Amino acid sequence: MKFVICLTELAGFTSYTGGVGRRYAATIPELARQGHDVTVVLVADSAIVSAPAEIDGVTVVVNTDLVRLPWRLRSLPRVLLFRRILSRIEAENVYVPEWLGSCSFAPRNVNLVTNLVASLGLITEIAGPDAVARRSALKSWLDRFQIWCEDRQIRRSMAVIACSSAILDWNSKRFAGKLPDGRVVANCINVERASGIARTAQVPHLWPTGPGPVVVFAGRVQLIKGIDVAMSAFRDVAAQFEDARFVIAGGEGDTTIDPSLEQLQSELDPSLRDRTVFLGQIDEESLYACMREATVVVCPSRWEAFGNIALEVRASGGVLIATTGSGFSESCDDMVDSLLVEPGNPEALAAAIIRVVSDATLRARLLEDGRRRVDDFTASTTAARLSLQLESIWN
Known part of the structure; x- marks a missing residue:
């Protein structure tokens, strides 16, 4: 089967990549x-660190025009760039994330999933009305345009493939019964690679030293990732363990709605x-090294579409606390x-942290079972499941 995958980030190519870029980098060669x-087709949203013409037999078309523009002004040029490139390479079947609505203006003859x-x-x-109200007029307009593009792309699609039942259900409610045919194929990571790197x-040189437990918050500093919940829980844990240390391993989110690192530091309990x-x-x-060395890793997200980080924690040899x-x-x-x-419950998070830190037997069991279960989410397994669904849709 012949098809095109459209992306704005890809591990090994772009200087910034989150879970999407790492997952596709693992799945594409498979x-x-x-x-x-x-x-x-990679229309890069950050600087290119490497740009080979192909990777493991997969042709990669790289465009860096967006990098020259201020990030707030990229939405319209992005969709036009993808449309132009897809027309030039005469793409027929296209698979693309909904984030950014990159293919919302794909040529009409494209079979979009x-x-x-x-x-x-x-x-x-998830951020709520208070966070939205803090946005500038320009940011508010650009966000509405991005949401419109994402919705347009979904409606334009032959089908959607969700990374979890949770996000498929959320979109089904959002589109009020008018969502295209929906399937679920769980996310993956390159388990072997992550484990090898972690070993x-x-x-980092700032990593705390000493004998006490280390609790790591892994994720971007965003309200949706529960950074405020983690900071509140840390206070209760600190009162229980005098030698406990806390590590925030993640960059800033959108500081118009999320706290900046400087703000978090200034508001930190003395x-x-x-x-x-x-x-x-x-x-x-x-x-991955931080996850390996942590006593426990917390990912207290208010909502996750899938949560690749949960797989990365366990592949790295870390003990995980996440959310329901x-x-x-x-x-x-x-x-x-x-x-x-x-x-959104700091008391429950603190109690779970205290429980894990206090119980070495529990930590060992979670570590062993977590590492074994992550093998169900390898790139080869996900690629096989994705292949079956795409073939079913496009054929």
């Missing part, structure tokens, strides 16, 4: 190995200032491979 003729991963509409809903990677380290955005190797009610449930079983707590 699709080629399974016999598909895949072309990647959208991957539901995390739309701005969803993020805005040898070095922690009793925590000498016990909390803000690493900011760190590279993949450093992140969204995409984490696709790959996590409470008290089996992780602990799951109610989102």
